[in-house]
Amino acid sequence: MGTQRVPLMEGASLVIIGKGTAKQRVVIYDKGLSGHTFAGSPGISYSLILPITATGKLTLFESIGADGQQGKSRLAIQAYADEATLINGVTIAGPGSNFNDGDWNGSAARPLPQLWDDVGHDITAATPNGTTTLDVAIGNGGESPSDCMTPVANIVQVQ
Numbered sequence: 220m221g222t223q224r225v226p227l228m229e230g231a232s233l234v235i236i237g238k239g240t241a242k243q244r245v246v247i248y249d250k251g252l253s254g255h256t257f258a259g260s261p262g263i264s265y266s267l268i269l270p271i272t273a274t275g276k277l278t279l280f281e282s283i284g285a286d287g288q289q290g291k292s293r294l295a296i297q298a299y300a301d302e303a304t305l306i307n308g309v310t311i312a313g314p315g316s317n318f319n320d321g322d323w324n325g326s327a328a329r330p331l332p333q334l335w336d337d338v339g340h341d342i343t344a345a346t347p348n349g350t351t352t353l354d355v356a357i358g359n360g361g362e363s364p365s366d367c368m369t370p371v372a373n374i375v376q377v378q
Contacts, residue, residue, distance in 0.1 A: 229285040230327060230335025234374055242378060244270035249372040256286065259302050259323075260365040262358020268351065271377050275348035280306065281339040281374040286367055287323025288333040302366065305356045309345035312338065323357075323368045346377070 236245050248267050257263040269278075287302065302321040303313030312322040318340065325333025346353070353375065359365060 229332075229369075232283045232327075232335075232337050232371070234281075234283075234372070239376075240378070242274075243376065245374065245376045246270040247372055247374050252370045253372060254369060256367050256369040257357075258365045258367050259357075259359030260361040262302075262356060263368075263370070264354070264356045267353040267355065267373060267375065269346075269353065269375065269377050273346040273348065273350040273377055275343065275346070275350075277376070277378040278342050278346040278350075279339060279376040280311070280342045280353070282322055282336065283371040283373075284323060284336045285369040285371060286334055287321070287336055288325040288366065302357055302359045302368070306342050306345040307350065307352075307354050309342070311340045311342055311345065323366065 234247060236247075239245070246269075252265065255263075282304070301314055302323045303315065304311050304322050310316040312318045312320065314321075322338040323336055325336060327335040327337050342353075355373070357368070
């Protein structure tokens, strides 16, 4: 048996994009993002250029990722479950957000192994009229142990 390399196959997602209105755009971001495993401390930051300038009416953000979980085996560990996701400085997931739960808790594979995540948020509050870029930051505030996570893709819809 050969040496295993991470990330291993931990889930799959299907993204379906239909025909919308003329003033609506959807883009899938994965280049330079997919497969780059990082730890909750120090976390990861990256920028996404929107397909059109936000009008402040509606912006939706979907995240697909692997390897985040709520704990180890059957033991819940707070430092593994409290990652915060910020977009343009607005906390959209995790402690301090309306969602109050992290986006990396393996919710697509409960009860176990909790290693795949498909989550979505209305991020209109983080994209007022004139916004052209999403500055994304994900981290857990430096707790130890620190969960590792692997982004796969982000899907953004702007209207």
